[in-house]
Amino acid sequence: MRNAVIAQSGGPTVAINASLAGVLKYNKENAIFSKIYGSLNGITGILEDRFIDLSKKLEESDNFIEKLKLTPAMYLGSCRYKMPLPEDKPEVYEKIFAFFKEYEIDAFFYIGGNDSMDTVDRLSKYAKSINSDVRVIGIPKTIDNDLVHIDHTPGFGSAAKYVATSILEMAHDTYIYKLKSVTIVEIMGRDAGWLTAASVLARNSYSKAPHLIYLPEVAFDPKECVEDVKALLEKQDDVIIAISEGIRDKEGNYFSASESKLDKFGHVQLSGAGKALEHLIANEVGCKVRSVELNILQRCATHLASLTDLEESVKLGETAAGLAAKGETGLMATITRTSDEPYETVYGGHPVCEIANGVKAVPREWINERGNDLTKEMVTYLKPLIKGEPKLSFKDGMPEYLDVTHLIEQ
Structure with missing residues (x-):
């Protein structure tokens, strides 16, 4: 493969940058892509030619990936852009794929929730319709935990x-x-x-x-x-x-x-x-x-982050990069629980067309009959997800995060 581009979208979480770090980590260890670009403010950064070279960030700092894991919100910024259908606005798709061609992009990763997975679905289908080899992979995130076909979502x-x-x-x-x-x-x-x-x-x-x-x-x-x-x-x-x-x-x-x-x-x-x-x-x-x-x-609130959440988010980023490396497209990286005690999971991918626009509700049987409390099954499900505390770096009493001047001074 040649290059890749990654973007973040929707509401931020403590762990979304950890998934970005996971993609960079996988590439650093496996040399899949020559360069990885970061689109600023979601898919709109591609449409408006606003992006940064993440590969250079790694060259400039030995601990960039580690600091990225512990930086809250979105290092690349977000957007609330509703991706139109190709038949309604073909020029949007033409511009995105022209960007892919110009920068020799072989894979596009989109980290986000339900609406972002809809964008992944539409772009992957469009790529297929024009016989493009660009791989489009979704990486899940949302504090709402409402994505289907995944045990729980990063954040x-x-x-x-x-x-x-x-x-x-x-x-x-x-x-x-x-x-x-x-x-x-x-x-x-x-x-x-x-x-x-x-x-x-x-x-x-x-x-x-x-x-x-x-x-x-x-x-x-x-x-x-x-x-x-x-x-x-x-x-x-x-x-x-x-x-x-x-x-x-x-x-x-x-x-x-x-x-x-x-x-x-x-x-x-x-x-x-x-x-x-x-x-x-x-x-x-x-x-x-x-x-x-x-x-x-x-x-x-990174100061109260779950170490389990951050580690799983990194792993999902690595999984997404691995899927693209295998030539997969139109998938979302997933995590499946195989055991509660001990807590164990496996990682994989699922067709994003079966995820976009779905909502995973709390099972009714995990709520008491009167509807004002929860059952022990809910507690069992939740407990492993909040375990562990990351070690933050502090300076003058305040946590040290990555500089996001590139978002402030656009």
Whole structure:
């Protein structure tokens, strides 16, 4: 093969750069590509000729790959670009493949979530339609953990660890006062409640918070929620509730403090489930109530990253590079769990056409009958994913990350 180009897209995670590092690591050890370019801001960097030579970065620094593994968010930047169909905008595809030809590209790697895998699918099919030899491989990421045909996605384990740790710390904060209070923690998850489910890991021998957990997979009944809160407050002073941003009622309407809008991908832009529940409980229960939205902190907290998550993300990057080296295309690198105890996995690839636009929901049997808690099966699934702590490098008390001036000064 000659050269390769890699890009990142969608929402960032703590581990997405680790997958980028995995591709670079594989190439460094196996010399598959002469050069690896990095497209800035996703696929738009190719369309606008904005890219960097990652091979030079490796030559300039002996520890570039190691620092990249531990740098949060996206070293190459992201985009929210909806890839059109070839019949709607053929010029987009023509420009991308003209770029591939000019820079002698044999493989394109796209690290991202559901919409990014749709782009991988469309580009690989287009390549086949014009008899192009360019290999197009997807590398998964998303803190939502909602990609199908993969046990879990890179970024989820670290975000899960952050969520659970934050709720345990908030529990300590609430326990100091001798008064009735309710704390609501809103967690990312539009269609799947995996990240909110991870809050169950905050429980230990002395703290049972979160006391109530609500996911999008089960219809949310505000009346039942108030009943649950009142029942708990009769026995204890503090109630901590974990809710997904995408909770909705039995009619499918989102429980939100403001009217929902659609983004360019047709996804609902949610706002205020926690605040809406705060107002409801304050009015119906009458105790001290506050809501907390974790927001982007869930996806950029390298100081609470899971070492397992980072190591698996690197391995998935290596797997993707290996697939391309074998001449494969139209696949997404995957991880399959073969054992819970001991925790064991295998890596491979799956046709991206069977992954794009699918959503992996939390199994209903992993949620209790009333829909306000989780079963032991969920805990068993989650526990291995948050294990281990990476060793960060600090300077003057602050973590040292890679310089991203190339994103700031575009």
